[in-house]
Amino acid sequence: MPDYGVVSYGLKQLEETSDKPFFLAIGLVKPHMPFSVPKKWFDMFPLDSIELPPYREDDLDDVPPAGVRMAGPQGDHAKILESGRWKEAVQAYLATIAFCDAQVGRLLEGLEASPHRDNTIVCLWSDHGWSLGEKSHWRKFALWEEPTRTVFVWKVPGVTTPGGVCPRTVDYSSVYPTLCELTGQPLPEHLDGRSLLPLLKDPLVKWDQPSITTHGFQNHTVRTEGWRYIRYANGDEELYDTANDPLEYTNLASRTEHVTHKQELAKWLPTKGPSL
The missing domain is CATH 3.30.1120.10 (Arylsulfatase, C-terminal domain)
Structure with a gap:
């Protein structure tokens, strides 16, 4: 699996020592389609245990035409219903997510065992969410909760608290200014984003953006x-x-x-x- 190899590369880099700062970007393709991972990951989610996501047949009745076009109910969703394999699609997504989680775990375990564990900032993010039939919609390509909610995790030694959860709404325009502030770099004037450092220190601090x-x-x-x-x-x-x-x-x-x-x-x- 390519993602396994990418993480292995990252683990090798973490074994090296240097007196200079480093930036390491580890990009995983999964859980992008196709949902093709080894069978062991599918076996973690038996088909008879799969629950379909919340769904109402009339969910698009009060959505305006532009939203209905974005949902595309006669596209992916119609095909899934015709095939009768909705649960299998959910199972495949869960299996792929589990595989991806395991690779992230390998990388973080490697960091913990490395000489960089106490002075390395970690930012984990995914590029979008995913719909599995909610609002008769699949994939990303929409503006509702499921396709826009993402993974976004920070670990900053001496700043964040393990297990902390922040309920504030933020977006990815915050990544660059946050990294700049954490590393003491000047902020370009053209940035629209806002540093998350106050939230990293206190996840419940007032946030009006x-x-x-x-x-x-x-x-x-x-x-x-x-x-x-x-x-x-x-x-x-x-x-x-x-x-x-x-x-x-x-x-x-x-x-x-x-x-x-x-x-x-x-x-x-x-x-x-x-x-x-």
Whole structure:
């Protein structure tokens, strides 16, 4: 498996000593499709033990046309239902995740056994979440909770607390400024992101910035601890009270009592694209 070899490379690098700082990027392909890993990982999740994700057939009824097009219910989901292999698809995803977890474990165990364990910053992240049929949608390519929620873990010796969990909403624009601040590097003026150092020190410290995700041209979502607001390029909207509706079943965007919520969240929408 290529990912096994990549981690083995990282472990070899961690055995070396140097009086200079180092940067080590270990990129795993899995759990990207295809979900092909050795059988032992599938055996960890017997098919009769698999539970399907929460699903409602009417979940797209209050989603605007732009959102329905993004969901693509007549694409992957229709094919999965026709094949009758929904549980097998979930099993394959879990098996692939378990394989990936094991590789991350190998790397972290190697770091703990290395001379760098007490002075190395670790940042573990995944590039996107994954839908397994929620809202009749599969893969990434959407702006709801499942495809946008990701793995994001930091370990900073002398700063973070083992086992700490942070409930604040953040996004990946924070990675670079955080690394700069932790390593004493100057911050470029053009950055939009904000350093996470205050949250690394205290996961419950006040944090007033939401996470922002974009998929496609001018399709954005703003996520706070209690709300998700989506605005598509054509102006279609979705609004979810995620504190009380974590599965995002009820789109509140058209309800007049939530106009203020939409206006407050809309202030965070990007107003310019990336510089190329």
